[in-house]
Structures are given as C-alpha cells and as structure tokens.
Amino acid sequence: MRVLVKDMSKHVAGEEIELCGWVHRLRELGGLTFIILRDRSGLAQLVMEEKLELGLEYVVTAAGIVESNHKAPGGFELKVKRLNILAAAEKDLPFQINSDPAKTSLDIILDKRVLSLRNPKIRxxxxxxxxxxxxxxxxxxxxxxxxxxxxxxxxxxxxxxxxxxxxxxxxxxxxxxxxxxxxxxxxxxxxxxxxxxxxxxxxxxxxxxxxxxxxxxxxxxxxxxxxxxxxxxxxxxxxxxxxxxxxxxxxxxxxxxxxxxxxxxxxxxxxxxxxxxxxxxxxxxxxxxxxxxxxxxxxxxxxxxxxxxxxxxxxxxxxxxxxxxxxxxxxxxxxxxxxxxxxxxxxxxxxxxxxxxxxxxxxxxxxxxxxxxxxxxxxxxxxxxxxxxxxxxxxxxxxxxxxxxxxxxxxxxxxxxxxxxxxxxxxx
Amino acid sequence: MRVLVKDMSKHVAGEEIELCGWVHRLRELGGLTFIILRDRSGLAQLVMEEKLELGLEYVVTAAGIVESNHKAPGGFELKVKRLNILAAAEKDLPFQINSDPAKTSLDIILDKRVLSLRNPKIRxxxxxxxxxxxxxxxxxxxxxxxxxxxxxxxxxxxxxxxxxxxxxxxxxxxxxxxxxxxxxxxxxxxxxxxxxxxxxxxxxxxxxxxxxxxxxxxxxxxxxxxxxxxxxxxxxxxxxxxxxxxxxxxxxxxxxxxxxxxxxxxxxxxxxxxxxxxxxxxxxxxxxxxxxxxxxxxxxxxxxxxxxxxxxxxxxxxxxxxxxxxxxxxxxxxxxxxxxxxxxxxxxxxxxxxxxxxxxxxxxxxxxxxxxxxxxxxxxxxxxxxxxxxxxxxxxxxxxxxxxxxxxxxxxxxxxxxxxxxxxxxxx
The missing domain is CATH 3.30.930.10 (Bira Bifunctional Protein; Domain 2)
Structure with a gap:
C-alpha cells in the first residue's frame, strides 16, 4: 500500500508500507545507501543495505518498515526491503534541484520548469x-x-x-x-x-x-x-x-x-x-x-x-x-x-x-x-x-x-x- | 433590507422588506396592478394599488409587506407600499422572454443571450x-x-x-x-x-x-x-x-x-x-x-x-x-x-x-x-x-x-x- 511521506508516522514499526517518489539526495556510508526521497507531500529518509544503480531524480518505489530516527527529516525513516526503479534520469541535470533556488537564475528556472518545480520551495x-x-x-x-x-x-x-x-x-x-x-x-x-x-x-x-x-x-x-x-x-x-x-x-x-x-x-x-x-x-x-x-x-x-x-x-x-x-x-x-x-x-x-x-x-x-x-x-x-x-x-x-x-x-x-x-x- | 424571492416565506406579515428584480409579467385587474417579479432566486407576485408607467423587463425595487396567498407562485405575495424603477427596458423585445424557450429558435437564443438567459429554464x-x-x-x-x-x-x-x-x-x-x-x-x-x-x-x-x-x-x-x-x-x-x-x-x-x-x-x-x-x-x-x-x-x-x-x-x-x-x-x-x-x-x-x-x-x-x-x-x-x-x-x-x-x-x-x-x- 502506497503511503505518503507526511503519513509515515502513522505506520511506525507496523506493517510493510510503500513510499513512491523521486531521489532527492543520495549518499553511501558504512556499507549502507541513504536516500532522501521526495514525494508530493514531503521528504523522507530511506536506508537500504542493497546497492543499486541509482542517480538523483530517479523515480522509485520503496517497500519497507517505518522506524523512528530523530536524525532523519520528520523523525522517521524507512528500512527498505525492496526498491524498484520506475524511471531513470539523465545525469546532466542543468542545475542543482535540491539546493536553494536563489542560486539559480530566473531564466533557468522558467526554461527548465519541469525540474525547477521539483524544488519544494518553488513548487x-x-x-x-x-x-x-x-x-x-x-x-x-x-x-x-x-x-x-x-x-x-x-x-x-x-x-x-x-x-x-x-x-x-x-x-x-x-x-x-x-x-x-x-x-x-x-x-x-x-x-x-x-x-x-x-x-x-x-x-x-x-x-x-x-x-x-x-x-x-x-x-x-x-x-x-x-x-x-x-x-x-x-x-x-x-x-x-x-x-x-x-x-x-x-x-x-x-x-x-x-x-x-x-x-x-x-x-x-x-x-x-x-x-x-x-x-x-x-x-x-x-x-x-x-x-x-x-x-x-x-x-x-x-x-x-x-x-x-x-x-x-x-x-x-x-x-x-x-x-x-x-x-x-x-x-x-x-x-x-x-x-x-x-x-x-x-x-x-x-x-x-x-x-x-x-x-x-x-x-x-x-x-x-x-x-x-x-x-x-x-x-x-x-x-x-x-x-x-x-x-x-x-x-x-x-x-x-x-x-x-x-x-x-x-x-x-x-x-x-x-x-x-x-x-x-x-x-x- | 433586500430579501430574495426564495426567502419571502420567512417574513410573512412581519417587518417591511424589499424585493429587487425584473418585471417578468404584468397585468391590471380591478384597479390593482399585479407584477410577477423575477430575481436570481425565483418568481414572486407583487400587488400594487398605485399605477406606474411600467413595462416588461423593467428593473425595480419594491418595498412592502409579505402576505400569504395560495394563488400566488410560492404561496406568498408582496403588498407593495413603494415601487422604485431602477432601469427601463425598450418595448421592442425580440422574443417573449416569459414563455417556453422551445418556441424560440437556437439562433435567436444565442444571438440575444442577455435576454434568453432571463428565461429561468435557459439560465x-x-x-x-x-x-x-x-x-x-x-x-x-x-x-x-x-x-x-x-x-x-x-x-x-x-x-x-x-x-x-x-x-x-x-x-x-x-x-x-x-x-x-x-x-x-x-x-x-x-x-x-x-x-x-x-x-x-x-x-x-x-x-x-x-x-x-x-x-x-x-x-x-x-x-x-x-x-x-x-x-x-x-x-x-x-x-x-x-x-x-x-x-x-x-x-x-x-x-x-x-x-x-x-x-x-x-x-x-x-x-x-x-x-x-x-x-x-x-x-x-x-x-x-x-x-x-x-x-x-x-x-x-x-x-x-x-x-x-x-x-x-x-x-x-x-x-x-x-x-x-x-x-x-x-x-x-x-x-x-x-x-x-x-x-x-x-x-x-x-x-x-x-x-x-x-x-x-x-x-x-x-x-x-x-x-x-x-x-x-x-x-x-x-x-x-x-x-x-x-x-x-x-x-x-x-x-x-x-x-x-x-x-x-x-x-x-x-x-x-x-x-x-x-x-x-x-x-x-
């Protein structure tokens, strides 16, 4: 069952849920992959043991269990059991979507609407x-x-x-x-x-x-x-x-x-x-x-x-x-x-x-x-x-x-x- | 205070109210003038002793007292104390607004929108x-x-x-x-x-x-x-x-x-x-x-x-x-x-x-x-x-x-x- 990021807290240590969205941030640390996932309702941290060919702005669905983590955005994270790539993204992003939009010129913001709107502040x-x-x-x-x-x-x-x-x-x-x-x-x-x-x-x-x-x-x-x-x-x-x-x-x-x-x-x-x-x-x-x-x-x-x-x-x-x-x-x-x-x-x-x-x-x-x-x-x-x-x-x-x-x-x-x-x- | 036709029943034999709208029908009988007034909410009967130069589609405000009358549309009528003409209408109406729109051709209905929409069925x-x-x-x-x-x-x-x-x-x-x-x-x-x-x-x-x-x-x-x-x-x-x-x-x-x-x-x-x-x-x-x-x-x-x-x-x-x-x-x-x-x-x-x-x-x-x-x-x-x-x-x-x-x-x-x-x- 798909759950929105904003509703994660209702499913702590309960049944398996699925999050869907875009890879907003990505880093590897101590053998784990940390993903910040962005859906229409907000940002959530995903932790995964598996290594996958992933890039920023990939569209994924992630199934797993919600756990408390006071360091994660919103206070919860998803321990991923299965991650499925729905759509890949080219690597040549014309600007950095996950940064402050003040760094990007108005012309770029308007020329690249489909990407600039992915920034939560612009959206x-x-x-x-x-x-x-x-x-x-x-x-x-x-x-x-x-x-x-x-x-x-x-x-x-x-x-x-x-x-x-x-x-x-x-x-x-x-x-x-x-x-x-x-x-x-x-x-x-x-x-x-x-x-x-x-x-x-x-x-x-x-x-x-x-x-x-x-x-x-x-x-x-x-x-x-x-x-x-x-x-x-x-x-x-x-x-x-x-x-x-x-x-x-x-x-x-x-x-x-x-x-x-x-x-x-x-x-x-x-x-x-x-x-x-x-x-x-x-x-x-x-x-x-x-x-x-x-x-x-x-x-x-x-x-x-x-x-x-x-x-x-x-x-x-x-x-x-x-x-x-x-x-x-x-x-x-x-x-x-x-x-x-x-x-x-x-x-x-x-x-x-x-x-x-x-x-x-x-x-x-x-x-x-x-x-x-x-x-x-x-x-x-x-x-x-x-x-x-x-x-x-x-x-x-x-x-x-x-x-x-x-x-x-x-x-x-x-x-x-x-x-x-x-x-x-x-x-x- | 302006009252809508549909709310007349709430003011029976009470304080003076005012109705505003268009003259939908008009007839004189036994020294009285009967007006069917049309506002955005419906049709109401007005009875007036005074004689005024009125025509169909004139815009008026009528102040008076609401009384029951089972013969009037909706079961109530307004005994008019004062009637004020806000806008006159030319007499050469291109078709009969207060009749069944099936009698009027589609071209006339569309050409004369401001008038055809006055028919409650078309509106x-x-x-x-x-x-x-x-x-x-x-x-x-x-x-x-x-x-x-x-x-x-x-x-x-x-x-x-x-x-x-x-x-x-x-x-x-x-x-x-x-x-x-x-x-x-x-x-x-x-x-x-x-x-x-x-x-x-x-x-x-x-x-x-x-x-x-x-x-x-x-x-x-x-x-x-x-x-x-x-x-x-x-x-x-x-x-x-x-x-x-x-x-x-x-x-x-x-x-x-x-x-x-x-x-x-x-x-x-x-x-x-x-x-x-x-x-x-x-x-x-x-x-x-x-x-x-x-x-x-x-x-x-x-x-x-x-x-x-x-x-x-x-x-x-x-x-x-x-x-x-x-x-x-x-x-x-x-x-x-x-x-x-x-x-x-x-x-x-x-x-x-x-x-x-x-x-x-x-x-x-x-x-x-x-x-x-x-x-x-x-x-x-x-x-x-x-x-x-x-x-x-x-x-x-x-x-x-x-x-x-x-x-x-x-x-x-x-x-x-x-x-x-x-x-x-x-x-x-």
Missing part, C-alpha cells in the same frame, strides 16, 4: 496559488455568486482596440479577450446578478517589467444592486481576509519556506480608502523634500502610498477611489464631481485590483460615447446589454499572479506563473 | 454547469489534486499541427492550445503528481454539428503512479457519481425545469468496460440485420453501444478501452497486444471523455516517434519532461458542455455554452 508557490483560487471561488459561492466560463475570442475590444492579440479564425480576424468585462456585465443583466470567473486574460503590451505578464489569470467578479464602489471595496476586504485565512490554515509549510507573513484580518478591515487626488498628494509628501507634483498614479505612487498607509494605519492594503473620468473606461459610473465610482486596490506597493460601479443607464451610456471617441455602431453588442433593463452593478478583478507574488515577496511576477508568456518567452 | 443550464465545475474541482481537491492554470499560447501542437488556430504574438506565430496535455504531464513529472485544470481548449475544426464547439471548457486531470487506464476509469466513475450527487442536492429546481433524470450512483458503479474491437462488434449487432462491419468508433457507434449497455446492464455510461495504436496519439501507452492503455467514456450516446495512461519512458518515446511521422527535434520541449525521471501516469478530460448537454438532454451542445464559437458565430 510551494503553486500550491499557494491553488489555494488562492479555491478560496476566491468558495467565498463567492457562499455569497450566491455563480461561476461562469466566457469566450476568450472576441470580435473587438470593449475598451478600444489597443493591446489586443490578433487571431486567424477561419476567414475572420478575432482578438484574445483582455478581460471578461463585457460578458460578466451581460451575465449580471441576464438575471444571474452575481457571477465570477477565473480565467486567462491577454494583454499585447510590449513592456517587459517584473510586474507584467502578457497572459495572466484574472479572478473576476461582478454583482447587481450595489450603490457605489464602496460596496465592492467592502466585499474585497472580506474576500482578501478570507483568502489570507485559508492560506494560513492550508499552506503553512509553503509560507514558512518563503518566510511569508500574511496580513492580519483586522489590518485588512481597517485598510484606508483615499481618493485619487489625495493619493497623489500623499505620494508627494511621502517622497519628501523636492519631489515633484504627480498627475497620475504610477508604480512609484503605488509604492509611496503603501509606505504611507503602513506607517499611518498599519495596513499593507490601500484602496484608491474617485478616479478622474479621463483615466477610466467609458463605462465607469460618473459622479457629479466629475470623478468616477471606480477604485484600485494596492497591496504591498502593487496594484492588484481595478474595479468600480459601471454605468447601467442605456441613454447615459449612448450620450457618453462621443467624449471617448467611440460610436454606438461599433459598440452595439455591448450597448444591447443595457437596452432592456440592467440593474445598478459593478465588479472588480484581482490579478492572481500579482497577489501570489506579493504574498510571498517574489521579485518578479513571472515567478508566480507556471508557464509565463512575455514578449520573448513563448515556451515551455 | 438553469448554467447554474447546473457551475455546479458541475464546482463538484469536479472539490472532488479532486479532496483527493489531493492541485488546481493549475497553464498557458493557452503554444509554439506548436503536441499532436501535430492540424486543427490549431494561429495567433500573431509580437513578431512570432503562436497557436491556441488544443488541450493542456503537455502541461499537465509536465506538472505530474514536476512532482506535483496530481493536477487538474478547468479551462478553455480550442479546436479549429470546420465541421458545424450539434456535438462540436470550436472553443470549449475542458475539465482535465492527470495523476502519477497508476498501473493502467483501469485506475483512471475507476476514478472517473467515482467522480461522475459525485457530480451527479451534487447536482441532485444543489440543482433540483433546474433539473425539474428540464425534466432531467440523473443516473443513479449504483448504475455508474456498474458501467461496463468493453474493448474497442468488442464495441465495434456490439454496434454491428445492435444495428441489426444487414448492417456493415465497422472499423472505427463513429458517433453512430457511440449511440449503438450506449443503447446496448442501457438494455443489457442498465447503465447509461460505457467505457471503451484497448484502442488500437494508430487511432491514438504517439504518447498513448502501448500494450504488448498492439493496442493502447487508453479509453473513451460514452454517456447517453456521446463521447464525453478521452484519456489513458501515457508513455513515461524517455527511450521508448524516442523510439516510437518515427512510426507517427514525428521527430525528436520538433518535440524536444515535450521529450525533456521524460528525460529526468517521470513516474507512470495518465489522465483524462471531460468536455464540460457535452456533460451538461447530456445531463439535461439538450439537442445541441451550443445550448450548453454561454457564448459559443463555431465557424460562423463569433458574437456576442
């Missing part, structure tokens, strides 16, 4: 990401949201045509969707009222920075019958607090490997909300003497505003709302002040969310198009959603890789994507 | 689909599978280059992934051992049939340390039984709307497994006198085999295994008999799953390439996965829309896709 990133997605989904399901899957092949971009990847679709040109914006609003208006989607989104942006991916996982939601973006900010606070709590309970081992400290629920609850204009002022103040007036939220602004919030309020999360109309898409809900009911969430110096209430009034949408250089004909598919009764609504999206990156303190968002795509990287 | 399809995805994911998580998100932009197809959509990616040509096959095998070999993904897959197939979509939701899994495809078939039986049980518990209302009967768990457990060659013989036998010998499993074979299984074993699910090597991709695990450890699952006459054990031996993979007209250089990325120790493994995928279609008895798989893509349809 932990994606166990954590899996829990983020699970927590996002289960939180929303409990609040009566329905999971949807919407097309990623679209005839045109809702937000103008820039930044789209073009596709040959039989005899037509289509584009990869930048976001499920149009579809999640359709689903709200269809009467589903509350929807979420976790799926890829595509941005044909040329810049190659530690915060950009050309293909990323967008965790989107949209809901009906809200008053303003403040309802959405409240929801996001609860949602993030829940995700952090789930990580605390389910991913302790991985968090320890990365020395990651999660924000406390009470610090999330008191995350400040400041207006776009206040954020710019705070950033100038925080930057100190001689710094110039800022006109737009830049990556630098985000870092400065977070530094200010951490010091003043103890929160690593800040919401910025009241964005000016010219900085938001045409569908952002306008306020009488000239700003919009839209917001960003900045976590540990990085924007992880954009959202807001959307304009649901058909006539107001039509009237607003000219100021954005848009016309009703091009947008007729979108506009139809509002023609037959659409409730007040809004939503937001969380960048899954960015949230993962900031939770673990990764230097580059690409580290939080299994198979990242940037301008140059198209494989594996 | 129910996607509540059911949402539960299918939730059940698939939670079943696998409980078995220690990790959810992954893998790139859909690939440099070449694992299974040859046919049927791929081509994409402009900066200065390169890329393709939309037909399946996460390569990546899920990579993740098994990376030591994650058990992975699943629910994501879009793309097939550039020109045929337009009631069983094909060019973009569909593939529910994929892959796992290490299996012996043969029989382990996978056992897992799929358990998984499907779990999905059906979850639907029984969570989606009763939608199943009733479609008169859908779910297979019983015990019928799933005893689903027969027959070989490819037996399946062809059974189909000929089932087709009756004068029918010709069959050489390949066709849609007609699938229907005949299911008819046979239903009659002989009471199961609506059949597994076909032992496919000949020439009918499977190069990575299918060969058996000494010349067939492969691969299988299909046929449910109610339609293939919903393809899967099998994969070849994990690097040298055997290399040696098999010429017979499939492949070369090692083209496939070097794929082959690297097996070079450094890959355990025995396999997996399968369930077509989400096809499973939804067959559960509800939908005539066309497009009905089970929110925004389907076929050769002609690219919007909404």
């Amino acid at each position: 932990a990133i994606f166990y954590i990401q899996s829990t983020i997605i699970e927590a996002f989904s289960s939180f929303l399901r409990a609040k009566d949201f329905t999971e949807i899957k919407t097309s990623k092949l679209i005839a045109s971009g809702t937000e103008g045509g820039t930044g789209l990847f073009e596709l040959e679709y039989f005899d037509k040109k289509l584009y990869l969707a930048q976001s499920p914006q149009f579809y999640k609003q359709t689903m709200v208006a269809s009467g589903m009222e509350r929807v979420f989607e976790v799926a890829h989104a595509y941005r044909a942006e040329k810049h190659d920075t530690p915060r950009h991916l050309n293909e990323y996982v967008s965790m989107d939601l949209e809901m009906a019958f809200i008053d303003s973006e403040l309802d959405l900010i409240e929801l996001e606070k609860e949602l993030l607090a829940y995700i952090f709590e789930e990580l605390r309970q389910k991913q302790e081992a991985g968090l320890v490997l990365w020395n990651a400290v999660l924000p406390k629920p009470e610090s999330i609850a008191k995350a400040p909300i400041i207006s776009h204009d206040e954020a710019l002022e705070v950033a100038v103040m925080e930057a100190g003497q001689g710094s110039k007036k800022q006109y737009e939220i830049s990556p630098e602004t985000e870092r400065l505003v977070c530094a200010w919030a951490a010091r003043e309020t103890g929160s690593e999360l800040v919401f910025i709302n009241d964005f000016p109309r010219r900085q938001r898409p045409f569908y952002a809900y306008p306020q009488s002040s000239g700003s919009t009911m839209s917001f960003d969430a900045i976590f540990r110096g990085l924007e992880i969310t954009t959202g807001g209430r959307r304009q649901e009034n058909y006539k107001a949408l039509l009237e607003s198009l000219p100021r954005f250089g848009l016309n009703a004909e091009e947008l007729s598919g979108y506009l139809d959603v509002f023609k037959y009764g659409c409730p007040p609504h809004g939503g937001f999206a969380i960048g899954c890789e960015r949230l993962t990156q900031k939770i673990l303190g990764l230097g580059n968002v690409k580290e939080a994507s299994l198979f990242p795509r940037d301008r140059k990287r198209v494989s594996p | 129910a399809i996607f509540y059911i689909q949402s539960t299918i995805i939730e059940a698939f994911s939670s079943f696998l998580r409980a078995k220690d599978f990790t959810e992954i998100k893998t790139s859909k932009l690939i440099a070449s197809g694992t299974e040859g280059g046919t049927g791929l959509f081509e994409l402009e990616y900066f200065d390169k040509k890329l393709y939309l992934a037909q399946s996460p096959q390569f990546y899920k095998q990579t993740m098994v070999a990376s030591g994650m051992e058990r992975v699943f993904e629910v994501a879009h897959a793309y097939r550039a197939e020109k045929h337009d049939t009631p069983r094909h979509l060019n973009e569909y939701v593939s529910m994929d899994l892959e796992m290490a340390f299996i012996d043969s495809e029989l382990d996978l078939i056992e897992l799929e039986k358990e998984l499907l039984a779990y999905i059906f049980e979850e639907l029984r518990q969570k989606q009763e209302a939608g199943l009733v709307l479609w008169n859908a009967v779910l297979p019983k768990p015990e019928s799933i457990a005893k689903a027969p497994i027959i070989s490819h060659d037996e399946a062809l013989e059974v189909a000929v036998m089932e087709a009756g006198q004068g029918s010709k010998k069959q050489y390949e499993i066709s849609p007609e074979t699938e229907r005949l085999v299911c008819a046979w299984a239903a009659r002989e074993t009471g199961s609506e699910l059949v597994f076909i295994n032992d496919f000949p090597r020439r009918q499977r991709p190069f990575y299918a695990y060969p058996q000494s008999s010349g067939s492969t450890m691969s299988f299909d699952a046929i449910f109610r006459g339609l293939e919903i799953t393809t899967g099998g054990r994969r070849q994990e031996n690097y040298k055997a993979l290399l040696e098999s390439l010429p017979r499939f007209g492949l070369n090692a250089e083209e496939l070097s990325g794929y082959l690297d996965v097996f070079k450094y120790g890959c355990p025995p493994h396999g997996g399968f995928a369930i077509g989400c829309e096809r499973l939804t279609q067959k559960i509800l008895g939908l005539g066309n798989v497009k009905e089970a896709s929110l925004f389907p893509r076929d050769r002609k349809r690219v919007s909404p």
Whole structure:
C-alpha cells in the first residue's frame, strides 16, 4: 500500500508500507545507501543495505518498515526491503534541484520548469496559488455568486482596440479577450446578478517589467444592486481576509519556506480608502523634500502610498477611489464631481485590483460615447446589454499572479506563473 | 433590507422588506396592478394599488409587506407600499422572454443571450454547469489534486499541427492550445503528481454539428503512479457519481425545469468496460440485420453501444478501452497486444471523455516517434519532461458542455455554452 511521506508516522514499526517518489539526495556510508526521497507531500529518509544503480531524480518505489530516527527529516525513516526503479534520469541535470533556488537564475528556472518545480520551495508557490483560487471561488459561492466560463475570442475590444492579440479564425480576424468585462456585465443583466470567473486574460503590451505578464489569470467578479464602489471595496476586504485565512490554515509549510507573513484580518478591515487626488498628494509628501507634483498614479505612487498607509494605519492594503473620468473606461459610473465610482486596490506597493460601479443607464451610456471617441455602431453588442433593463452593478478583478507574488515577496511576477508568456518567452 | 424571492416565506406579515428584480409579467385587474417579479432566486407576485408607467423587463425595487396567498407562485405575495424603477427596458423585445424557450429558435437564443438567459429554464443550464465545475474541482481537491492554470499560447501542437488556430504574438506565430496535455504531464513529472485544470481548449475544426464547439471548457486531470487506464476509469466513475450527487442536492429546481433524470450512483458503479474491437462488434449487432462491419468508433457507434449497455446492464455510461495504436496519439501507452492503455467514456450516446495512461519512458518515446511521422527535434520541449525521471501516469478530460448537454438532454451542445464559437458565430 502506497503511503505518503507526511503519513509515515502513522505506520511506525507496523506493517510493510510503500513510499513512491523521486531521489532527492543520495549518499553511501558504512556499507549502507541513504536516500532522501521526495514525494508530493514531503521528504523522507530511506536506508537500504542493497546497492543499486541509482542517480538523483530517479523515480522509485520503496517497500519497507517505518522506524523512528530523530536524525532523519520528520523523525522517521524507512528500512527498505525492496526498491524498484520506475524511471531513470539523465545525469546532466542543468542545475542543482535540491539546493536553494536563489542560486539559480530566473531564466533557468522558467526554461527548465519541469525540474525547477521539483524544488519544494518553488513548487510551494503553486500550491499557494491553488489555494488562492479555491478560496476566491468558495467565498463567492457562499455569497450566491455563480461561476461562469466566457469566450476568450472576441470580435473587438470593449475598451478600444489597443493591446489586443490578433487571431486567424477561419476567414475572420478575432482578438484574445483582455478581460471578461463585457460578458460578466451581460451575465449580471441576464438575471444571474452575481457571477465570477477565473480565467486567462491577454494583454499585447510590449513592456517587459517584473510586474507584467502578457497572459495572466484574472479572478473576476461582478454583482447587481450595489450603490457605489464602496460596496465592492467592502466585499474585497472580506474576500482578501478570507483568502489570507485559508492560506494560513492550508499552506503553512509553503509560507514558512518563503518566510511569508500574511496580513492580519483586522489590518485588512481597517485598510484606508483615499481618493485619487489625495493619493497623489500623499505620494508627494511621502517622497519628501523636492519631489515633484504627480498627475497620475504610477508604480512609484503605488509604492509611496503603501509606505504611507503602513506607517499611518498599519495596513499593507490601500484602496484608491474617485478616479478622474479621463483615466477610466467609458463605462465607469460618473459622479457629479466629475470623478468616477471606480477604485484600485494596492497591496504591498502593487496594484492588484481595478474595479468600480459601471454605468447601467442605456441613454447615459449612448450620450457618453462621443467624449471617448467611440460610436454606438461599433459598440452595439455591448450597448444591447443595457437596452432592456440592467440593474445598478459593478465588479472588480484581482490579478492572481500579482497577489501570489506579493504574498510571498517574489521579485518578479513571472515567478508566480507556471508557464509565463512575455514578449520573448513563448515556451515551455 | 433586500430579501430574495426564495426567502419571502420567512417574513410573512412581519417587518417591511424589499424585493429587487425584473418585471417578468404584468397585468391590471380591478384597479390593482399585479407584477410577477423575477430575481436570481425565483418568481414572486407583487400587488400594487398605485399605477406606474411600467413595462416588461423593467428593473425595480419594491418595498412592502409579505402576505400569504395560495394563488400566488410560492404561496406568498408582496403588498407593495413603494415601487422604485431602477432601469427601463425598450418595448421592442425580440422574443417573449416569459414563455417556453422551445418556441424560440437556437439562433435567436444565442444571438440575444442577455435576454434568453432571463428565461429561468435557459439560465438553469448554467447554474447546473457551475455546479458541475464546482463538484469536479472539490472532488479532486479532496483527493489531493492541485488546481493549475497553464498557458493557452503554444509554439506548436503536441499532436501535430492540424486543427490549431494561429495567433500573431509580437513578431512570432503562436497557436491556441488544443488541450493542456503537455502541461499537465509536465506538472505530474514536476512532482506535483496530481493536477487538474478547468479551462478553455480550442479546436479549429470546420465541421458545424450539434456535438462540436470550436472553443470549449475542458475539465482535465492527470495523476502519477497508476498501473493502467483501469485506475483512471475507476476514478472517473467515482467522480461522475459525485457530480451527479451534487447536482441532485444543489440543482433540483433546474433539473425539474428540464425534466432531467440523473443516473443513479449504483448504475455508474456498474458501467461496463468493453474493448474497442468488442464495441465495434456490439454496434454491428445492435444495428441489426444487414448492417456493415465497422472499423472505427463513429458517433453512430457511440449511440449503438450506449443503447446496448442501457438494455443489457442498465447503465447509461460505457467505457471503451484497448484502442488500437494508430487511432491514438504517439504518447498513448502501448500494450504488448498492439493496442493502447487508453479509453473513451460514452454517456447517453456521446463521447464525453478521452484519456489513458501515457508513455513515461524517455527511450521508448524516442523510439516510437518515427512510426507517427514525428521527430525528436520538433518535440524536444515535450521529450525533456521524460528525460529526468517521470513516474507512470495518465489522465483524462471531460468536455464540460457535452456533460451538461447530456445531463439535461439538450439537442445541441451550443445550448450548453454561454457564448459559443463555431465557424460562423463569433458574437456576442
């Protein structure tokens, strides 16, 4: 019977069990072979009298008896009776899998994904990401949201045509969707009222920075019958607090490997909300003497505003709302002040969310198009959603890789994507 | 305080509550206005003394007191004190939303998604689909599978280059992934051992049939340390039984709307497994006198085999295994008999799953390439996965829309896709 490494302690000096996994370390000492075996649950020491042709990363099954050994990892080891090689490994490993990944360049880590992920610390990133997605989904399901899957092949971009990847679709040109914006609003208006989607989104942006991916996982939601973006900010606070709590309970081992400290629920609850204009002022103040007036939220602004919030309020999360109309898409809900009911969430110096209430009034949408250089004909598919009764609504999206990156303190968002795509990287 | 229609009964003759939703039906009688209000949870009768300019599909909030009325849907109605119009609807509704969807053509249903989904019966399809995805994911998580998100932009197809959509990616040509096959095998070999993904897959197939979509939701899994495809078939039986049980518990209302009967768990457990060659013989036998010998499993074979299984074993699910090597991709695990450890699952006459054990031996993979007209250089990325120790493994995928279609008895798989893509349809 196969037993996972983490469950060895339940079988001490009992029946024969079988461990399966990869040879993580290997050494011979006093006529014995010591193997550190790695399976999906952890590392275990194996002791064997027999000598076998073995190498690092061989896949084996080992049958034997579990015994206590306070020197072995976890306090137990397997006295091997029979070892069976399931798969051999070439000797030319391109880097040392069983050492600290900080010694390996990001390019090697991404080029050799099948090997770099064998390092428990690197693999932990994606166990954590899996829990983020699970927590996002289960939180929303409990609040009566329905999971949807919407097309990623679209005839045109809702937000103008820039930044789209073009596709040959039989005899037509289509584009990869930048976001499920149009579809999640359709689903709200269809009467589903509350929807979420976790799926890829595509941005044909040329810049190659530690915060950009050309293909990323967008965790989107949209809901009906809200008053303003403040309802959405409240929801996001609860949602993030829940995700952090789930990580605390389910991913302790991985968090320890990365020395990651999660924000406390009470610090999330008191995350400040400041207006776009206040954020710019705070950033100038925080930057100190001689710094110039800022006109737009830049990556630098985000870092400065977070530094200010951490010091003043103890929160690593800040919401910025009241964005000016010219900085938001045409569908952002306008306020009488000239700003919009839209917001960003900045976590540990990085924007992880954009959202807001959307304009649901058909006539107001039509009237607003000219100021954005848009016309009703091009947008007729979108506009139809509002023609037959659409409730007040809004939503937001969380960048899954960015949230993962900031939770673990990764230097580059690409580290939080299994198979990242940037301008140059198209494989594996 | 907003109350959902389904919770009205908890507030009879109590405090004032508010319902929000769409005007589903409207009539005036004896100086009173009767509204059937539709929210995400159901339909409720509203009675109002005031006369307001209202139309079908207007979005309203209605404040009032709940009273019993055995003639009203659900047995309760709201005596309206104040009604507030949140959004108007144009009068030129392209079809009658509040009637039986069988009266509306599929093209209208798909062209006017935002309206057709307002019909509770049509919307129910996607509540059911949402539960299918939730059940698939939670079943696998409980078995220690990790959810992954893998790139859909690939440099070449694992299974040859046919049927791929081509994409402009900066200065390169890329393709939309037909399946996460390569990546899920990579993740098994990376030591994650058990992975699943629910994501879009793309097939550039020109045929337009009631069983094909060019973009569909593939529910994929892959796992290490299996012996043969029989382990996978056992897992799929358990998984499907779990999905059906979850639907029984969570989606009763939608199943009733479609008169859908779910297979019983015990019928799933005893689903027969027959070989490819037996399946062809059974189909000929089932087709009756004068029918010709069959050489390949066709849609007609699938229907005949299911008819046979239903009659002989009471199961609506059949597994076909032992496919000949020439009918499977190069990575299918060969058996000494010349067939492969691969299988299909046929449910109610339609293939919903393809899967099998994969070849994990690097040298055997290399040696098999010429017979499939492949070369090692083209496939070097794929082959690297097996070079450094890959355990025995396999997996399968369930077509989400096809499973939804067959559960509800939908005539066309497009009905089970929110925004389907076929050769002609690219919007909404």
